[in-house]
Amino acid sequence: MSRAGRRAERIVEAVDARLPALESGPLLRKAFPDHWSFLLGELALYSLLVLFLTGVWLTLFFTPEMREVVYTGPYVPLRGVRMSAAFDSTLHISFDVRGGLLMRQTHHWAALVFVAAIGLHLLRIFFTGAFRRPRELNWAIGLTLFVVSLAEGFAGYSLPDDLLSGTGLRIAQGIMTSIPVAGTYVSFLVFGGPYPAHDIVTRLYPVHILLLPGALIALVTVHLFLVFHLKHTQWRGPGHTVRNAVGKPFFPQFTAASGGLSIIVAGVLVLLAAIAQVNPVWNYGPYRPDQVSTGAQPDWYVGFLEGALRLTPAWETNVAGHTLMWNVLLPAIVLPGLLFAVLYAHPFVEQRITGEGRTERHFCDRPRERPVRTGLGVAGTVFYGVLLLAGGNDVIAQTFRVSVNALTWILRVALVVAPVLAFIVTRWLCRALTSAERGRLEEGVSTGEIRQSVTGGYESDHRPPESFRPGAPRRPLTAARTGTPSRTPREPGLPDR
Structure with missing residues (x-):
C-alpha cells in the first residue's frame, strides 16, 4: 500500500474511533430519486x-x-x-x-x-x-x-x-x-x-x-x-x-x-x-403614520391576504358594545385559518373517503390518475391567483385604464366562479387523458397503415404500445390483445385507472 493510502486508512480509523463512520454504510447507500x-x-x-x-x-x-x-x-x-x-x-x-x-x-x-x-x-x-x-x-x-x-x-x-x-x-x-x-x-x-x-x-x-x-x-x-x-x-x-x-x-x-x-x-x-x-x-423614505406609498404592494406570498381584504365588502356589526369588523376579520383571520385547516386535514379526509388509509403508499400518483384531487388542487391555485390579482387591483386598473370599482366586482365574481370552472375542466381533462391511455392499451397505436379486410372494407392498422417504437419487433395486433399487457408494479389496493 502506498504512503497516501496508509495515511487515508489511518484517518478513517481515527474518525471511526470517535464517530460511527464505518457503521453508516446503509445510510451512505440510501437511494434518492x-x-x-x-x-x-x-x-x-x-x-x-x-x-x-x-x-x-x-x-x-x-x-x-x-x-x-x-x-x-x-x-x-x-x-x-x-x-x-x-x-x-x-x-x-x-x-x-x-x-x-x-x-x-x-x-x-x-x-x-x-x-x-x-x-x-x-x-x-x-x-x-x-x-x-x-x-x-x-x-x-x-x-x-x-x-x-x-x-x-x-x-x-x-x-x-x-x-x-x-x-x-x-x-x-x-x-x-x-x-x-x-x-x-x-x-x-x-x-x-x-x-x-x-x-x-x-x-x-x-x-x-x-x-x-x-x-x-x-x-x-x-x-x-x-x-x-x-x-x-x-x-x-x-x-x-x-x-x-x-x-x-x-x-x-x-x-x-x-x-x-x-x-x-x-x-x-x-x-x-x-x-x-x-x-x-x-x-419610499422613512415611515410616517400619516403617509402611504402610491401603489404599495406586499411581497407575493402575503399578497393573497391583501387581495382578500380588498375584495371583502365593508361589513361591520355592533354586538354588546363591541364592533365586529367582518371586512377584516373574515378575510385576514378566518379565511387563512380555514385554508390551512383544510390543508392539514386533507390527507386524513381523503384516506377516509377513498378507504386507502390502511395501506402504505410509496408510489407517486400521476395527477391525471386522481381527477378529483387534481381538480381540487387546481381550483385552490386559481382561488389563490384571483386573490393575488386583487391585491394589486389599483395598479391593474391604472395600467389598463379601467374602473377600480368595476375591476373589484369582476374579481369578486371570479373568486367564486373561476375555482368551480377550474375544478370541472381539470377533472374532465384528467378523465379524458386517462380514457385515451386506456384506449391505446386496449386498441393499440395507429401505425398510419391502411388494410383491406376480406369483405372489401378498409381499416387502420394498430400495434401494441410497447412494440410501437423504432427498432422494436412488430407483432400482430391479435397477439397483443390475447396476451397479458406489461404493467408497472402497483401498490396493493391502488385502483387500476
Whole structure:
C-alpha cells in the first residue's frame, strides 16, 4: 500500500474511533430519486442556507431601534430627514458598507425563492399523493414550515421601518384589532403601546433572527429525519416496487449532484441581487403614520391576504358594545385559518373517503390518475391567483385604464366562479387523458397503415404500445390483445385507472 493510502486508512480509523463512520454504510447507500420534481425541496433547503449566511452578515450592521435620528449619509435626497435608527442603519448598509446592498438584495431574493420553493414542493406532494400513509406527519411539518416561513418573511420585511414596510405593519395592526374582545390587548402587547408605539422593531428583531429561525431549523431537521426514515416516494417504473427506492446513492453520486445544485442556487441568487433591484427602501423614505406609498404592494406570498381584504365588502356589526369588523376579520383571520385547516386535514379526509388509509403508499400518483384531487388542487391555485390579482387591483386598473370599482366586482365574481370552472375542466381533462391511455392499451397505436379486410372494407392498422417504437419487433395486433399487457408494479389496493 502506498504512503497516501496508509495515511487515508489511518484517518478513517481515527474518525471511526470517535464517530460511527464505518457503521453508516446503509445510510451512505440510501437511494434518492433523480426526477427533477424532487429537487424543489433541495432548492428550498439551499435558499434557506443562503438566507442564514446573509442574515448573519446583516445582523452585524443593522440597528434594531426606533429612536429618532437625523440622516447624514451619502444619499442626498434623504439627507437631513428625521427617521428611525433602524431605517438609518438600513441606508447605511445599502450605501456605506462595502457589498452591503448586494448582501441585502441577496437576502431578499433568497427569501422570495425559499417561500416559492416550499410552495411548489407542497404542490408537488399534493398532486402526486405523497402525503398519504405513512407520510401524513411530514405533510403537516411541511405545511408548518410554510406558515413559519411566511411569518419570518413578514418580520424581516418589516424591520427596515421604511414607508412600505410601515404600511404593512399598519395593516397587521388593523388585523389584530379586528379580533373580538382581545384585539386591542393583542395590539398593545405586540407594539408596546398605542400604534405606532416605539417597540415593534425592537421586538420583531429577536423574533426574526432567533425564534423563527430556530423553529425553521427544528422543523427542517425533523422533516429530513422522516424523509430518511420513511424513504422517498417514487414514480412507477421497471424495477420499482413498494419495498425499494430506485435512484442515486447518497454518497457519492447524490452528494456531488446536490452540492453542485447548492452552488448554482447561491450563484443565481447573487446574480439576481447584482442585476435585479428589489426593495429599494430609499425610494419610499422613512415611515410616517400619516403617509402611504402610491401603489404599495406586499411581497407575493402575503399578497393573497391583501387581495382578500380588498375584495371583502365593508361589513361591520355592533354586538354588546363591541364592533365586529367582518371586512377584516373574515378575510385576514378566518379565511387563512380555514385554508390551512383544510390543508392539514386533507390527507386524513381523503384516506377516509377513498378507504386507502390502511395501506402504505410509496408510489407517486400521476395527477391525471386522481381527477378529483387534481381538480381540487387546481381550483385552490386559481382561488389563490384571483386573490393575488386583487391585491394589486389599483395598479391593474391604472395600467389598463379601467374602473377600480368595476375591476373589484369582476374579481369578486371570479373568486367564486373561476375555482368551480377550474375544478370541472381539470377533472374532465384528467378523465379524458386517462380514457385515451386506456384506449391505446386496449386498441393499440395507429401505425398510419391502411388494410383491406376480406369483405372489401378498409381499416387502420394498430400495434401494441410497447412494440410501437423504432427498432422494436412488430407483432400482430391479435397477439397483443390475447396476451397479458406489461404493467408497472402497483401498490396493493391502488385502483387500476
